[in-house]
Structures are given as C-alpha cells and as structure tokens.
Amino acid sequence: GNSVTQMEGPVTLSEEAFLTINCTYTATGYPSLFWYVQYPGEGLQLLLKATKADDKGSNKGFEATYRKETTSFHLEKGSVQVSDSAVYFCALSDNTGFQKLVFGTGTRLLVSP
Amino acid sequence: DAGITQSPRHKVTETGTPVTLRCHQTENHRYMYWYRQDPGHGLRLIHYSYGVKDTDKGEVSDGYSVSRSKTEDFLLTLESATSSQTSVYFCAISGGTGAPNTEAFFGQGTRLTVV
Numbered sequence: 001g002n003s004v005t006q007m008e009g010p011v012t013l014s015e016e017a018f019l020t021i022n023c024t025y026t027a028t029g030y031p032s033l034f035w036y037v038q039y040p041g042e043g044l045q046l047l048l049k050a051t052k053a054d055d056k057g058s059n060k061g062f063e064a065t066y067r068k069e070t071t072s073f074h075l076e077k078g079s080v081q082v083s084d085s086a087v088y089f090c091a092l093s094d095n096t097g098f099q100k101l102v103f104g105t106g107t108r109l110l111v112s113p
Numbered sequence: 114d115a116g117i118t119q120s121p122r123h124k125v126t127e128t129g130t131p132v133t134l135r136c137h138q139t140e141n142h143r144y145m146y147w148y149r150q151d152p153g154h155g156l157r158l159i160h161y162s163y164g165v166k167d168t169d170k171g172e173v174s175d176g177y178s179v180s181r182s183k184t185e186d187f188l189l190t191l192e193s194a195t196s197s198q199t200s201v202y203f204c205a206i207s208g209g210t211g212a213p214n215t216e217a218f219f220g221q222g223t224r225l226t227v228v
Contacts, residue, residue, distance in 0.1 A: 004155075036219075042221060042222075043117075043203055043219035043220050043221050043222055044156070044203070044205075044219040045219070046216045046217070046218075049216070089155055089156070098144065098161060098163055098169075099144055099207045099208060099215070099217065100146070100158055100161060100171065101146075101148075101156070101158070101205075101217060102158075103148075103155035103156040103157070104155050105153055105154060105155040106155050
C-alpha cells in the first residue's frame with residue numbers, strides 16, 4: 001500500500017538557519033504530495049502541495065519539489081524563524097477521487113532565537 | 114478559516130462506555146474524514162464519507178463506526194471505548210469545488226482519554 005517516510009525529529013535550529021526535512025514515499029500510480037504544518041494545540045494546515053512530477057510547491061518561504069525518480073518531496077526553507085517552530089507532516093493522496101491522505105509520522109521543528 | 118467545528122474538544126471516559134464525537138461543517142464540502150493522531154504514527158484514517166449516507170472504512174476502522182445523515186454533520190462513534198482508543202481525533206473536509214486533490218481542511222481536534 002501507499003506509505004510516507006519522513007525524518008524523525010526533533011530538528012533543532014537557530015534562527016536564520018537553513019532547513020531541510022526529508023520525505024520519501026511509496027505509491028502506485030501518480031499521487032499528489034503535500035506538506036502540512038501543525039502549531040501547538042491546533043489542527044493541521046496545508047503548507048504547500050505538488051500534483052505532478054517536477055512540480056514545485058511553495059508558500060511562506062518554504063518549498064518542495066516532487067521528484068518522481070527518487071520518490072521524494074523534501075521540505076526546505078532558506079532562513080527559519082522562531083515562529084516556524086511546529087510539527088511538519090508530509091502526506092500523499094492517491095488519485096481515486098476520495099482524496100484520502102496518507103501521512104508520515106511528523107517532524108517537530110524547534111527554532112531558537 | 115474553514116468552518117469546521119469538532120465537539121467535544123476534550124473528553125475523559127471509562128473503558129466500555131460508548132462515545133460519540135461530532136464534526137460539523139458550514140462549507141458544504143462533499144468529503145468528510147475522521148483521522149486519529151498518535152505519537153510515532155502521524156495521522157491515520159479511520160473512516161471517510163463521500164456523501165450523505167455514503168461512508169467507507171479507512172486504515173484503522175476496527176472499533177469505530179460513523180454516520181452522515183446530513184451534508185454538514187459526520188459522527189464518529191466508539192461503541193465500547195478501550196484504552197487503545199485514547200488519542201487525538203481530527204475531522205477533515207475537502208472537495209469544495211468537486212475537483213480532485215483539492216486542499217483538505219482540518220478541525221481543531223478532540224482529545225479523548227479512555228481510563
């Protein structure tokens with residue numbers, strides 16, 4: 001079945017450092033890929049998405065590129081802020097039309113001033 | 114913010130008792146979902162609905178049932194709660210435009226503790 005693997009955390013960075021959170025997936029067909037973010041005590045919010053190979057999703061300085069050849073969708077940001085501290089989830093959706101999401105285990109990011 | 118309300122937000126219940134969680138949306142989205150979030154597992158799909166009275170099982174459906182009698186309401190029932198069902202439960206909606214792979218919006222979550 002479909003699955004998503006992402007790096008374990010926590011990832012601890014200083015403000016303005018470069019961020020990479022790795023995500024790889026296993027899926028049949030051509031899934032859509034997503035990054036969701038969860039701030040403390042809240043639900044998940046969509047951060048960015050890509051629906052086909054070589055697409056780049058971007059939002060709020062974060063970006064990720066859909067790499068079919070390596071089955072990856074790594075999240076990057078050039079300069080993190082304290083306010084980026086949250087849990088980040090990589091997810092995929094198959095194209096059955098029901099838009100069911102399969103999530104990775106989540107990576108906690110802690111950014112210190 | 115998408116209009117999704119989960120109730121209750123917190124609940125403590127005893128083993129063996131029935132529990133119903135409610136998800137209410139004001140967005141008229143077609144699809145509704147129940148996920149549970151557990152450390153080391155991320156979020157896992159319990160059940161989903163693709164229309165009124167149209168539901169199907171997800172990855173971890175054992176011990177749960179759902180109902181959707183109106184577009185706006187999706188109920189999750191634990192017929193006889195067990196400690197393994199202690200978790201944070203999230204409702205999500207999607208499919209506002211009917212297009213595939215549109216954004217899923219999540220509720221604030223319900224923290225359920227079974228003692």
